Amino acid sequence: MSPKVSQEHKEQRRSNLLKAAREVFSEYGYENTTMKHVMERAGVSRGGLYQYFDNKDDLFEALIESEQVEVIEGSIQAMLNQQGSYWDVLLMSFLGDSKKATNDMDALAPSKLEFFITGRNDESKKEHARKRFSQAYQMTVNIIEEGVKAGEFTPRFDPEVMAKAIISHIDGMAMDHAILDSETIQLKEQTELLMGYLKWGLGVVE
Structure with a gap:
């Protein structure tokens, strides 16, 4: 039986993935970035990334949304x-x-x-x-x-x-x-x- 993962841990994982995605998109641009780039930068498996994001569009939208929310919610x-x-x-x-x-x-x-x-x-x-x-x-x-x-x-x-x-x-x-x-x-x-x-x-x- 797999151990339960706390919500806090899930949020930290998601945050780490977004941080890696920001680095990769900033480096390669949107068109040239692949999900594999993000996996390698974050050091996670394919399943570890797709557990949180369905595709590149979903990942990028989540990234820019998270950055705007930091300002909007204040x-x-x-x-x-x-x-x-x-x-x-x-x-x-x-x-x-x-x-x-x-x-x-x-x-x-x-x-x-x-x-x-x-x-x-x-x-x-x-x-x-x-x-x-x-x-x-x-x-x-x-x-x-x-x-x-x-x-x-x-x-x-x-x-x-x-x-x-x-x-x-x-x-x-x-x-x-x-x-x-x-x-x-x-x-x-x-x-x-x-x-x-x-x-x-x-x-x-x-």
Whole structure:
């Protein structure tokens, strides 16, 4: 009789598989990554991987979902307590803890581009893309609206428009970064421009 595996142990195994998958997708890209690559990187058998994920699509969707949930599930109040201002919460939501413009881009960006562009006619992938956009959009709108209530923002545009502009700008840079070299797109400079535009558009009270 096989010993029972605790839920905590299962979650740790799944987390380890996602960590290995992130490394592999970042290294090879979505199209060139295989489930065998992930098995070898994680040091598990075929059964050990397929016990948790049905196929490569399922694995990649779980990976990007898990990374977005880390941000989405954090309450705005908790982020405010940590960051000190709604402006810093907003910057952290798309720049990470450093809240600084750099030439670094999410290593998964090329794989995400391949996944969603090649799957643009796949209803399941389209629905996943819509869900990701909706989550990011709603969180951004909520941050802006809370900043307005706190007297920190006096926006020149509707929060909904500002939120969509942020997401479109970030997604556009990610797409260019996946296709072009960093010197061509000047990621750091464009991000600094976005930050300046947001500060003006939101009417950030210093």
